[in-house]
Amino acid sequence: MLNTFLSHQWKSFWRSRNRGSSIAGQIVLGFFMLYFLVLALGAGFGMQFLLPKVFPNQDVIKSFNGLILYYFALDFIMRLQLQELPTLSIIPYLHLRISRSKIIRFLNIKSLFSAFNLWPFFIFLPFCFMKIAPAYGAFSTLMYIVTILSIMVFNNYLALYIKRKSISNVLYTLFGLLIFAAFAALEYYKVISVMAASDYVFKAIASKPYIGFASTLAAIAIFYINSDFLRKNLYTEELSSKQEKKASTDYAFLNRFGKVGELAALELKLILRHKRSRSSVIMGFFFLFYGFIFYKEKAINRDAFGQMMFGAIFMTGISIIIYGQFMFAWQSAHFDGILANKINFKDFIKAKFLLFTIGCTVITLLASFYGFLSPKLLLLHAAAYLYNIGFGTVVVLYLATLNYKRLDITKAASFNYQGTGATQWLLMFPYALTPILIYVPFGMLDKPYWGLIAVSVFGLAMLLMRGFWVNYIAKRLELQRYKIAEGFRE
Amino acid sequence: MILEIKNLKKVYGDKTVVNIEHVQIRQGETIGLVGNNGAGKTTFFRMLLDLIRPTEGEVLSKGENVMQHDQWKDYTASFLDEGFLIDYLTPEEYFTFIGSLNNLSAADVAAYLTQYGEFFNGEILNSGKYIRDFSKGNQNKVGIAAALMQKPELLILDEPFANLDPTTQIRLKKLLKEYPGNMTTFISSHDLNHVTDVCNRIILVEKGRIIKDFKTDENTLKELESYFSA
Numbered sequence: 273m274l275n276t277f278l279s280h281q282w283k284s285f286w287r288s289r290n291r292g293s294s295i296a297g298q299i300v301l302g303f304f305m306l307y308f309l310v311l312a313l314g315a316g317f318g319m320q321f322l323l324p325k326v327f328p329n330q331d332v333i334k335s336f337n338g339l340i341l342y343y344f345a346l347d348f349i350m351r352l353q354l355q356e357l358p359t360l361s362i363i364p365y366l367h368l369r370i371s372r373s374k375i376i377r378f379l380n381i382k383s384l385f386s387a388f389n390l391w392p393f394f395i396f397l398p399f400c401f402m403k404i405a406p407a408y409g410a411f412s413t414l415m416y417i418v419t420i421l422s423i424m425v426f427n428n429y430l431a432l433y434i435k436r437k438s439i440s441n442v443l444y445t446l447f448g449l450l451i452f453a454a455f456a457a458l459e460y461y462k463v464i465s466v467m468a469a470s471d472y473v474f475k476a477i478a479s480k481p482y483i484g485f486a487s488t489l490a491a492i493a494i495f496y497i498n499s500d501f502l503r504k505n506l507y508t509e510e511l512s513s514k515q516e517k518k519a520s521t522d523y524a525f526l527n528r529f530g531k532v533g534e535l536a537a538l539e540l541k542l543i544l545r546h547k548r549s550r551s552s553v554i555m556g557f558f559f560l561f562y563g564f565i566f567y568k569e570k571a572i573n574r575d576a577f578g579q580m581m582f583g584a585i586f587m588t589g590i591s592i593i594i595y596g597q598f599m600f601a602w603q604s605a606h607f608d609g610i611l612a613n614k615i616n617f618k619d620f621i622k623a624k625f626l627l628f629t630i631g632c633t634v635i636t637l638l639a640s641f642y643g644f645l646s647p648k649l650l651l652l653h654a655a656a657y658l659y660n661i662g663f664g665t666v667v668v669l670y671l672a673t674l675n676y677k678r679l680d681i682t683k684a685a686s687f688n689y690q691g692t693g694a695t696q697w698l699l700m701f702p703y704a705l706t707p708i709l710i711y712v713p714f715g716m717l718d719k720p721y722w723g724l725i726a727v728s729v730f731g732l733a734m735l736l737m738r739g740f741w742v743n744y745i746a747k748r749l750e751l752q753r754y755k756i757a758e759g760f761r762e
Numbered sequence: 763m764i765l766e767i768k769n770l771k772k773v774y775g776d777k778t779v780v781n782i783e784h785v786q787i788r789q790g791e792t793i794g795l796v797g798n799n800g801a802g803k804t805t806f807f808r809m810l811l812d813l814i815r816p817t818e819g820e821v822l823s824k825g826e827n828v829m830q831h832d833q834w835k836d837y838t839a840s841f842l843d844e845g846f847l848i849d850y851l852t853p854e855e856y857f858t859f860i861g862s863l864n865n866l867s868a869a870d871v872a873a874y875l876t877q878y879g880e881f882f883n884g885e886i887l888n889s890g891k892y893i894r895d896f897s898k899g900n901q902n903k904v905g906i907a908a909a910l911m912q913k914p915e916l917l918i919l920d921e922p923f924a925n926l927d928p929t930t931q932i933r934l935k936k937l938l939k940e941y942p943g944n945m946t947t948f949i950s951s952h953d954l955n956h957v958t959d960v961c962n963r964i965i966l967v968e969k970g971r972i973i974k975d976f977k978t979d980e981n982t983l984k985e986l987e988s989y990f991s992a
Contacts, residue, residue, distance in 0.1 A: 517890035520854045534862050538848065545850040609846035612811045614835040614863045754815040
């Protein structure tokens with residue numbers, strides 16, 4: 273029976289209409305998956321070399337031990353937001369001659385099929401075999417693995433249990449992230465150390481391996497609590513995450529923009545009230561850490577802004593790139609309504625510009641903490657910011673008029689590539705290359721600051737031309753409206 | 763003349779979905795568009811609202827082609843399907859938004875909505891739900907009320923009676939019949955009883971063509987029934 277269920281799920285995955293239909297899209301998707309896989313494996317195998325670099329004056333194994341609890345804390349917070357409750361899939365079976373316990377077993381197993389349950393294998397196991405095994409021997413290594421996998425399973429079922437029992441809310445996730453950041457900060461200033469606690473736990477496992485079974489017991493306990501809850505509440509409306517009461521809201525700060533503000537408020541609600549757009553926003557905040565990859569000390573000292581330009585553009589413009597790549601398609605469900613109503617195309621486009629400008633400004637302000645690395649980076653960010661709001665917005669909105677793919681925004685974002693077409697991938701080229709091309713001549717003449725000024729002036733000029741661009745894009749939208757509306761109707 | 767349709771054609775591949783030579787609609791008429799599934803009713807309505815590009819011909823609203831001008835939006839309100847609703851808003855937010863497009867303040871909208879208490883049956887306002895969480899029938903009600911709120915000269919509704927409960931169907935009929943002013947109403951329906959009751963002119967379509975176009979009288983229902991049972 274379980275096999276039948278799983279084969280149905282397998283079919284539903286492969287036959288799902290949401291998947292990118294074109295072969296090109298699938299190939300690109302494949303590459304992305306491969307990329308992340310390689311990244312995870314790289315992290316796993318490279319950990320023994322990376323850890324001494326990040327924590328220089330510390331034993332590698334101690335650093336490794338210290339990271340595990342951090343990883344799972346973050347894992348848990350992310351699960352609360354992103355992991356989906358496998359509830360809808362059981363509806364077709366509930367009224368058939370299938371016992372409750374079988375359905376519950378299916379639900380439990382299905383919930384394990386999640387990307388969250390894949391990463392620990394890649395990230396932690398290589399290190400266990402390469403470093404822990406020689407240091408502590410086979411039994412301890414085995415218990416390390418058992419413990420790590422147990423915590424993973426524990427997180428899996430606890431997150432689902434909490435989601436089923438309580439109202440899931442983005443605020444909780446943000447709150448969780450804040451606590452997480454607070455602990456990291458306390459760690460940094462050596463007030464409270466979670467790393468030490470984590471290390472203590474795993475040291476204990478290394479010396480007395482059977483302690484590891486405690487986590488297994490915890491995992492089993494939460495598994496049974498979860499199953500018991502399912503058994504008593506096997507009604508789909510009770511199993512999906514609880515709904516909070518919806519209230520009407522009014523964004524007063526947007527009112528001053530008149531009709532444009534009205535449309536921007538509408539879109540802000542769209543972003544906040546749908547899973548897919550919400551997770552895009554959260555992803556955007558994660559990209560704030562992107563700078564740590566690009567801003568190398570060497571590059572900063574040499575004023576090599578060309579190298580860092582991509583990171584800066586990407587980070588400050590993330591809201592434009594991530595949200596803009598599916599532009600207009602976010603509204604595909606009610607695009608007919610927008611066309612049939614008294615909405616001026618120019619106002620419609622202006623509202624997008626307004627929203628992008630607000631998003632980009634917020635992110636740029638948040639990113640100014642890089643100023644602690646070097647105040648030069650703030651100049652770089654300012655140039656990138658002007659480029660993004662001046663020209664990036666135009667690129668994105670122009671490409672949006674070429675996008676006819678419907679998007680179902682009620683579905684979650686992870687592993688949902690519906691609405692992804694060639695335009696989305698093409699978007700990145702003009703977007704990222706233009707500023708670098710502007711900068712390069714100055715970089716080669718060893719006038720880095722003039723390069724930044726050139727990029728800023730370009731962005732500013734485009735910003736001053738915004739009226740022209742609004743007219744131009746509104747005209748394009750007017751021309752393309754039938755095609756877009758038809759595509760959005762499916 | 764509020765609407766004039768000239769030689770309107772829509773072709774998908776080698777299939778002609780709509781093919782209407784000439785129709786004139788005068789101010790104040792209430793017209794029912796009747797036809798089986800696939801007769802091209804919704805496609806026709808979409809072309810009236812400039813949502814689909816006609817293969818040939820034109821739709822003139824007060825003498826101006828809807829494809830080239832936007833003025834028709836000032837006096838036209840419509841509700842074809844859920845695609846017209848912004849489903850992640852609460853009904854109040856949606857009404858306020860539609861109101862703002864027509865220069866109605868939030869207070870105007872609230873005042874307007876008070877008269878709809880009966881029509882909404884207490885289920886829609888202050889329900890603490892987004893539009894997407896409502897049943898289809900209640901979503902219909904929101905769309906129809908939002909269209910009427912715009913006090914349009916031309917109202918276009920696609921199957922307004924579908925998914926509504928009997929009480930609401932009767933209320934909606936009353937609403938459409940008694941609506942003040944000289945509103946021109948264009949509705950489609952599969953319910954012959956309702957459509958003959960509400961409309962003073964019936965247009966019967968089959969495979970995109972107009973078969974009959976006549977004023978309603980006491981024999982209309984019988985005529986239509988005999989046509990559809992043949």
